[in-house]
Amino acid sequence: MVTALITAEQLYPKVANVIPAVEWATMEDDVNAILRLKKERNAVILGHNYMTPEIFHGVSDIVGDSLALAREAARVDADVIVLAGVHFMAETAKLLNPGKTVLIPDLRSGCSLAESITAEDVRELRRLHPGVPVVTYVNTSAAVKAESDICCTSGNAVHVIESLGVPKVIMIPDRFLAANIARQTGVEVITHPGACEVHERFTPNDIIQMRLDYPGVTVLAHPECPPEVVDEADYAGSTAQMIKFVADQRPAKVALITECSMSDNVAQEYPELDFVRPCNLCPHMKRNTLAKIRHALETMTNEVTVDPEIADRARLAVERMLAVGAPPK
Ligand code: 13P
Numbered sequence: 001m002v003t004a005l006i007t008a009e010q011l012y013p014k015v016a017n018v019i020p021a022v023e024w025a026t027m028e029d030d031v032n033a034i035l036r037l038k039k040e041r042n043a044v045i046l047g048h049n050y051m052t053p054e055i056f057h058g059v060s061d062i063v064g065d066s067l068a069l070a071r072e073a074a075r076v077d078a079d080v081i082v083l084a085g086v087h088f089m090a091e092t093a094k095l096l097n098p099g100k101t102v103l104i105p106d107l108r109s110g111c112s113l114a115e116s117i118t119a120e121d122v123r124e125l126r127r128l129h130p131g132v133p134v135v136t137y138v139n140t141s142a143a144v145k146a147e148s149d150i151c152c153t154s155g156n157a158v159h160v161i162e163s164l165g166v167p168k169v170i171m172i173p174d175r176f177l178a179a180n181i182a183r184q185t186g187v188e189v190i191t192h193p194g195a196c197e198v199h200e201r202f203t204p205n206d207i208i209q210m211r212l213d214y215p216g217v218t219v220l221a222h223p224e225c226p227p228e229v230v231d232e233a234d235y236a237g238s239t240a241q242m243i244k245f246v247a248d249q250r251p252a253k254v255a256l257i258t259e260c261s262m263s264d265n266v267a268q269e270y271p272e273l274d275f276v277r278p279c280n281l282c283p284h285m286k287r288n289t290l291a292k293i294r295h296a297l298e299t300m301t302n303e304v305t306v307d308p309e310i311a312d313r314a315r316l317a318v319e320r321m322l323a324v325g326a327p328p329k
């Protein structure tokens with residue numbers, strides 16, 4: 001039986017709380033083309049939580065944080081994966097699916113953390129700290145992962161480090177994530193001077209002022225924020241953990257100290273909650289647009305590949321992380 005394709009018009013209720021109808025009308029042509037192309041190419045779209053709502057709620061098949069996208073990438077049953085996110089995420093999907101075609105809407109979608117460190121930097125850290133395991137944040141290139149013992153994400157970093165049962169780790173490349181995680185594990189952490197250009201800009205004063213302007217607000221921060229910012233927040237967690245917090249606790253007034261699209265995507269689901277919106281945009285994530293997703297699928301361009309020798313070593317570090325399993329709820 002041939003099933004009819006869902007149309008952009010039918011999808012509108014999924015975004016109606018955050019995208020006005022007149023704006024959605026300008027997107028319908030691209031959305032319909034993407035829905036058709038996904039079927040023709042046997043493609044799935046993996047969308048990070050920082051995608052704009054038309055991508056996140058409109059055309060993505062699987063959405064989540066870096067951990068969920070890595071897990072799902074290991075399971076997808078499709079010929080083509082479009083990674084609506086940034087380059088390191090597409091590389092991770094490719095590592096886990098060497099036989100599949102992985103496309104990214106814009107090849108320039110980088111990440112300040114991934115760009116902060118090279119494979120040679122990791123080798124130098126190992127020379128300086130012989131025998132200390134290297135725990136690498138997934139926000140890195142495949143070449144850096146290839147030099148690592150195990151990967152982690154912000155959603156499982158504590159769990160991954162505790163699974164090693166060692167007194168000291170090298171945790172790269174985000175110095176703020178490393179400092180935040182060190183405080184939760186009691187493990188000595190050696191790090192690298194990388195930072196996320198979005199989260200490093202938040203200050204404790206942003207939160208102090210927010211509490212004055214919006215009394216009663218519940219503040220959730222991403223652990224890529226400096227520890228002084230996390231100290232001012234009510235909760236810190238990965239993007240998926242923040243979404244879960246909102247779903248479970250339903251705070252009447254909430255601020256998500258992270259990338260701007262998070263609030264839009266969560267507000268669509270919980271229109272009764274008041275989202276306080278000082279936020280920072282990630283210029284790399286924002287390179288993703290419907291037009292670029294459509295173009296990548298139409299032309300099958302912007303393929304992400306990884307050198308097979310690097311891929312084999314990097315895959316081990318990612319697979320070791322996935323084998324550690326989900327952190328306790
Ligand atoms: P999450 O793993 O929390 O989704 O974070 C990814 C990221 O790039 C945050 O800046």
Ligand code: SF4
Pocket residue numbers: 086110111112113114139196197198199224259282283284285
């Ligand atoms: Fe990288 Fe920060 Fe953008 Fe995430 S938000 S992709 S860590 S620059």
